[in-house]
Amino acid sequence: MKQLLGTLQYIIQHPLNNSDRRGSLLRYAKWQVGSRLVPGPVIVPFVNDTVFIASPGMTGVTQNIYTGLSDFFDCAFLLHLLRADDLFVDVGANAGIYTVLAAGAIGSTVISVEPIPQTFEKLCANIRINSVSDKVAAHNIGLGSKEAILRFTSSRDTMNKVIDDVHYDGPSINVRVSSLDMVLQNKVPQLIKIDVEGWESEVIAGSTLTLKNPSLLGLIVEMNGSETGLNENERSVHECLSANGFSPCTYNPVTRSLTPIPSKNKGGNNTLYVRDVSQIEARLKSAPHFRVVNKSF
Template identity: 40%
Template sequence: MIKPIRFLLKHPLNRRSKIKALSRFVRWQLASRLIGRPIALPFVEGTSLLTETGMTGATGNWYCGLHEQDEMGFVLHALRPEDLFVDVGANIGSYTVLAAGGVGARVIAFEPHPGTFDKLEANIAFNRLMPRVTAHCCGLSNEPGELAFSADADTMNHVMQASETGPSITVPVRSLDEALNGEVPVVLKVDVEGHEIPVIQGAKGTLSNSRLKAVLMETNGSGERYGFSDDDIIEHMAGFGFEACSYDAIVRSLTKHQPGSDNTIFVRDPDEMQKRCSAARTYMLINGTI
């Protein structure tokens, strides 16, 4: 338990309420063991996430307001209710609920693991977001087909290499361009545990369209298992006209990307996006506002 406690105590959104953050941690540890079934934890703007033990991202949102405060804050500030957000690697739906329930945007979500997809659908239904969210149980790659996915790694489930062992499932995959069928999001999130380059290769039409303003993507070195580096991702995105940036959601500042970050926000026009984020309304969290 030491690691999550350190995380929540150091989290920027808990800087003024560390005791309350510790209280939320203790309450979850007790309730999750006593109740033994999914618990609806309050999230952004009156939404909730149905959470079970082992869901590190969802419990991080409960402990800290926003588990990934800068990336999640960017989604809140960059989107408007009339926009489309595409969530690739949606998991149980933290970003989907954030965009559809928090902002009121329309969302298309993709999650390949059937068990996790059931939890995504449960969160969509619990928050009554069905009119605004379309969810697909499939993976994304450079071409349609099937791929083997790990089956027991929670948010770290990924496309398995032939040399990997362990529990796995075979899931259908599509290209993003084919799956969107001409629709273009304002913001795209890609969280595929290292499989980013094949997803990019299957999204050339989407990434080339000027209506797409920003892409959130992991740059934590996980692509090395497939022979891709973070620099490869940055180079590919630059070819579509995107600049690698970082965002400080607390002060709403968009700056040049700093190497070493686990995530990168690729922005087509940083000046325009800075104005858009600065003008966004304030959102209610469980531990304050952003």
């Protein structure tokens, strides 16, 4: 019951649901009932003319059914920042929500990285159904500071990660790991998203050349906002990005404005890091509006 109440509170408090809480709860109820009556993949409308494939148990995906856009502030930043001739890198792509937004709603070129084979298949399915295979290069590998073979959990949906506990005996898989610099091969993105469940500092450590290039405008990095201070992984990320001229901030999609913050964003799971603020703000202000669940932002 506590988990249900938490989910319902999350849904009605989401920024896109403020003016239609009844509709958001109806979407939740319809999915819960429908997915039990007719279990299996369902094609769901998404931003503008894009779609995504949802199945029961895909928590990170189905949240977008209830809210329209689960990571609203971060996804809105991506949509308002990127342009069709830009390159976006999605590290820890999962089923491809960010990839679909960048390639499908904007038309950007995307490099997506997802280490778990079963999840990678879902990513590829979402790429195909949105007809953006020509825009996306998908890699079924992990990223870190160097080439290696590492063991990952394989049964935790969006929470799969590198195993650093030698006593772990749950479902796992060995995955080839490379560095972002090696994958990019001198290509430089305008935006990078990194969501790798505590492995972010290792990905950053393998991105030395990429971070130094001034064409990279920003990063969306997963950090646990519920924790008061920076943990060891987050501190390493923050120090490295700060040394390369990036500063943490929050984004308001309604006013299209950035607000500097001291370190990580304690109001969400991700933190935005940006540099060349004047160029970014000009892009944000001039971006078109995007449609989702009868809303425009």
